Amino acid sequence: MGKIFKERTSIDEALRLFLERISTTKKTEEISLETCTDRVLAEAVISERNVPHYRRAAMDGYAVRASDTMGASPTNPVMLQLSDQVEEGSLTWVHTGTAVPEGADAVVMVEDTIAAGNLVEVRAQVYPNRNVGQIGEDIKEKDVVFEEGHLLRPCDAAVLASLGLDRVKVFKKPVVAVIPTGDELVSRKKGMAVPPPGMVLETNGLMSALYVKKWGGIPRYLDIVPDNPDRLKMAIEANMDADMILLSGGTSVGIRDHGPEVVSALGELLVHGIGVSPGKPAALGVINNVPIVCLPGYPVAGLVALNFFVRPGIRKLAAIPEIPETILKRRLAAKVSSKIGYVSFIRVVFEGDKVRPLTGAGAGALSSVAKADGYLLVPENIEGYDEGEEVDVFLIE
Known part of the structure; x- marks a missing residue:
């Protein structure tokens, strides 16, 4: 029997x-940042430094004392002297990301200036700290950057690299x-x-x-x-x-x-x-x-x-965190039948803004999955869906 x-x-x-x-x-292991994508952190990452660790220019332009630009405008420009250091009445050229020199507390965007030899016509007023990235503005020393259990992405690897790390502890x-x-x-x-x-x-x-x-x-x-x-x-x-x-x-x-x-x-x-x-x-x-x-x-x-x-x-x-699945709302191009008492896995293909169930797609027809764009799940308590009904479609991959 x-x-x-x-x-x-x-x-x-x-x-x-x-x-x-x-x-x-x-179980844990240490791996390089180059291989850390889609791995799960086994311990929290706490910064041991400030990022940035210096005051940096946020724009191409001129480092100045904000007080020297008081009242500047296109119709009332202020003339300042181009110099290697910033003192009263002078300014220094800076690129985005370069250190803001001592004495300067702001950066005037190059678009708001006109250079003429060693003189620069400033045509916009700036305030202290304008266009200047401060020390620790991105990450401060002792900040918890990532918690244990965080799923690492390429952008996270870049953050870890900015902290001076080249390896990270993850779950095996x-x-x-x-x-x-x-x-x-x-x-x-x-x-x-x-x-x-x-x-x-x-x-x-x-x-x-x-x-x-x-x-x-x-x-x-x-x-x-x-x-x-x-x-x-x-x-x-x-x-x-x-x-x-x-x-x-x-x-x-x-x-x-x-x-x-x-x-x-x-x-x-x-x-x-x-x-x-x-x-x-x-x-x-x-x-x-x-x-x-x-x-x-x-x-x-x-x-x-x-x-x-x-x-x-x-x-x-x-310990991989749950990531919500992509669910698409689509209307059926044909009726779907199902068996009461079972959740039915129905393979479908996209037809414009609708989906059509694959016919002849038995349990042994693996090619039906390769042909399918997605699938829908018919709950165990209903006998199917009628043509035109809106359903939730999950992508095959």
Whole structure:
């Protein structure tokens, strides 16, 4: 007698059960600023200097004593002497970013002057500190520049460099072991010839590994494991040093599907059977505090499970802050049907200011994802959307 799903868990409940068993890794490393983009700070950054550390000109022009420009205007210019130092009645040329000389407390923009030999006609009045960047105006010594947990961007690297830093402490990326399973799989390493009927090239593991890398983890892409519970157990136990383990395939209820049973035997099976279509056979578990995700073998179902569980799991492991997804409002160019009790993952393409669902896009048609511009999620309590209805569209990438 075949196995059956004992129950179906909602996506939200499954994700809650999964994430509450994941602890953020606290391993850290120091890396160069050149490689720090998209890494998460493991400690606060406190400035040890002022930025700028000198008074600097904010404009090209002339450094002056503001009091010498009193009343200056195009119709009532003030004549000042060009000099190497600023004293009463004199001024000095400065470029943007250069130090403002002693004696000067303002900069007159070059647009408001006319030079004639060693004399400069000032045609605008300036006030003290006008067009002058003050010491510490950008960052003051002992300022908290970034808090622990900050996700670093290229502009942040430039700020850190301005503080005189060349390295920064970040959380290590979590290692995610990707284990493809299935007697029907053929390794791409053995050549790209068309496999015999009933056999397929292993591609889900490749997809999973690349998404792990994209989302901030380090993939450990392993060789294919056959549909044998003992071999699968050995593969899992050999990778318990990883921060997360993904089993690709073998998650349903057929006689060759051993993933959930092995996870249950080695640790705790949290969920098997999730209210999402495609993706129902996905399973989630924990073995010795290592989170385990059993991804369905159908490519799109596997991709759905990757998005809903692996991505947030990696974010929690790596302490990556949540970034709001881009959601577009679009009207449907055709009706969308859905099954009550399941959140439906519907791939769509843009047609002008509308979106059209892809037809013939089953769970095994991975090319439908490559063809899609985005997807929409139909809630489990409705049967779909009518043509013309406005929906939320998430971008595929």
